[in-house]
Each structure stands twice: as structure tokens, then as C-alpha cells.
Amino acid sequence: MKIVFNSSPLIFLARLDFLDKFIDGTAEFYCPEWVREEINDKSDVASKSINHLIESNRLISRPTNLFSLANRLNSRLGKGESEAISLGIEIQTDYIILDDFAARKEALRLGLNVKGTLAVIKKLDLSNQISIDNLDQLYQQLLSLNFRVKRELFDAIFCD
Numbered sequence: 001m002k003i004v005f006n007s008s009p010l011i012f013l014a015r016l017d018f019l020d021k022f023i024d025g026t027a028e029f030y031c032p033e034w035v036r037e038e039i040n041d042k043s044d045v046a047s048k049s050i051n052h053l054i055e056s057n058r059l060i061s062r063p064t065n066l067f068s069l070a071n072r073l074n075s076r077l078g079k080g081e082s083e084a085i086s087l088g089i090e091i092q093t094d095y096i097i098l099d100d101f102a103a104r105k106e107a108l109r110l111g112l113n114v115k116g117t118l119a120v121i122k123k124l125d126l127s128n129q130i131s132i133d134n135l136d137q138l139y140q141q142l143l144s145l146n147f148r149v150k151r152e153l154f155d156a157i158f159c160d
Contacts, residue, residue: 002030002092002093003028003030003097004030004088004091005030006035009099010035014050016141016145018120019049021130032087034080035080035084069082070086078100085110093112094113096113099147122158
């Protein structure tokens with residue numbers, strides 16, 4: 001299984017201390033080089049955690065060769081999102097992890113399977129890799145990290 005990440009899901013999962021649990025060796029995990037550069041613009045705990053995964057070859061940072069697609073997508077999306085989608089198509093990823101609505105919509109239009117940060121958290125919980133004892137606390141923790149999600153969507157994902 002191949003999974004491609006955009007920067008924001010990597011950062012949020014790292015800040016929640018969930019990323020290392022998700023990138024567990026059962027799949028190949030990728031991020032475009034531009035995403036790595038975005039992450040390295042800020043030297044914090046999240047960037048150090050992500051770089052450690054890259055240095056240990058658990059997360060593969062590589063450029064996309066689909067330059068024309070990435071450039072076309074750049075007119076509507078951020079560079080990291082454009083390159084993540086292009087890389088996802090190039091390597092025929094099983095999933096792409098994106099949170100931005102416009103990027104998700106474009107990835108779906110191009111035939112990619114899309115998941116987001118919340119889907120990753122739910123998967124970790126369902127597989128007992130993490131334990132969510134209090135959904136209100138998790139929601140507040142996400143908000144404190146500047147993760148934008150309406151409570152109705154959060155509840156729909158976690159309370160089904």
C-alpha cells in the first residue's frame with residue numbers, strides 16, 4: 001500500500017503525537033519534496049518528528065515528475081497540495097491524505113482515494129494504536145492546534 005501526505009496532516013498528526021504510530025511500516029509513506037520544504041520552514045517539534053521519519057526512511061520524500069500537472073494545479077491550489085496530488089497520481093497511491101477542501105475535491109476529480117487527518121485518527125483508534133477517552137477533549141485539542149473542523153463533521157466521523 002502507498003500513501004501520500006500533504007503537509008498539514010503530517011504536522012497535525014505529529015503535534016498530536018500520532019504520526020509515528022500511523023507510519024508503522026505496513027505501507028509505503030510518501031511526501032513531495034516541496035512538502036518537506038514547507039515543514040522545514042518552521043523548526044519545531046513537529047518538523048523534527050517528520051524529519052526523523054524521513055531520515056529513518058519510514059517516510060519517503062521525493063519530487064514529482066508530473067511537472068505540468070503540478071503547475072496546472074498550482075493555479076487553484078497550494079504548491080504542496082499540487083505536488084502531493086501529482087505525486088499520488090504518478091506513483092498510483094492507494095490513498096492521499098489531504099485536509100484542504102479544494103485539494104480534496106481536485107484529488108477526487110482526478111481519481112484519487114482521499115482521506116484526511118480525522119480519518120487517520122479514527123483508524124488509529126479503531127486499531128487500538130491510540131485510545132480516545134474523551135471526544136470533547138480531542139476536539140478541543142485539535143482546535144488549540146488551529147485545526148479547523150466544524151463540530152458536526154467531527155461528530156459525524158467519530159460518533160457513527
